[in-house]
Amino acid sequence: MINYLANPIRFLKFSKIATPVFGALTILTMIWGLYLALIKSPPAIEHGQAVRMMYVHVPAAWCAMMAYTALTIASVVSFIWRHPLADSAAKSFAVPGAAFTFLALITGSLWGKPAWGTWWQWDGRMTSVLILFFIYVSYLAIWSVIPERKKAARLAAILAMVGFINIPIIKFSVDWWNTLHQPASLSTPGAPGMPPEILWPLMMMVAAYSFLFGWLSLRGIEADIIRSRKARDQKAPAAQATIETF
Template sequence: MRFISYLANPARFLRFSKYATPIAGWLALALIGFGTLVSLIFSPPAIEHGQTVRMMYVHVPAAWCSMAAYTAIAVASLVSFVWRHNLADSVARSLALPGAAFTFLALVTGSLWGRPAWGTWWQWDGRMTSVLVLLFIYIGYMAIWNIVADRRQAARLAAIVAMVGWLNIPIIKFSVNWWNTLHQPATISEPGAPGLPFELLLPLLLMALGYTALLAWFALRGTEAELAELKSQRAATNKPASVKLETVTHD
């Protein structure tokens, strides 16, 4: 908590991000690259799904990051709504586009995986429908920032949408337990789950960690850009007016 309070100051955040951003970027590149190599070459096909199981190494991390990004947006929005903190708005806004991209990737790869696995591209079950709703929430959140001209008003409205929209996250998580769905229950994320063989678990964890590092890189870069834009806007607003004197000559 003290670390978060320390980073709440924009100047201190920029000093931190100066080192954290390249670390996150290189870590994402290394993990995703190595994870892709393991996924395509060393990971065996699954008994039930065959070669299509390799889609899991993209689909599951994308779905995880889509929910993680939105949860971070909701938390930052809560901080912004209660304490009126501009940096929290910048963090939340910077996570919206990558979060939406991960959500879209999860939907596309889920559809590509579902066709050979379940015999259908799309099914209006609880998991698929709630993830699609999440994409629409992301789009609505970003639309508020782009449509509302006043930043303070946009921040308040976007924060409300983000906090209310978070109710969809537990629906996504527990939809497989609440309703009859094509998706299987949790394999590794809950106590008592059956788990995965190590040769399937390793590439999945590598890709999940790589995607998470990539999400962190997007958040840091986006927040840096937001702070730079705010600084330039303040500089333009506070720029002293220049008075031009015109010399009048008399004949």
């Protein structure tokens, strides 16, 4: 399947079907998730109504790390096999990834004030997420500043691969250092589970964010393929004229 979609023409045929599907799934899960999160779910015992910020913050943080993981995988493919479609994918993962990271930082700060009494704390989790945002910005800056696509792709891929070390730091920061964040309640074996009335809205919002990430990524790859084609078409007449001149 991956080899099949590595061809830009075949990918565009696939995305012509997949993009509207992801868009529809995003709308459906987002509407249902917001209904569960804002109306059906009860306030938490400890945080009261402020717990509703969790339904925005946690999915954003999760998708920020998911997007960077996908970006790193695409960058490895680009760096080793130098496949142009991998570059398009990596760039397209970076834009929503940066947006999700920024949203996680803002909503985390808004949630932190009523929950912990502070807007910001330089603990391991918050600091590492802030570093992730700077990595995203630096990655996108490389593509914006360097006009030569191949050179930009190589440098951006190196930054992405080196920056991936921050992902396990984010994940395990609550275990390694003292932090205001609670330990993982879903992924850690034996961790206390969430009540279903809180868990299901959270999972629905995670699904909605994930479908949104997929939709944005597909649109981004489509746009980059079309942009690359136009750039090649503009260069082709000049090259042909040079040959005819000789």
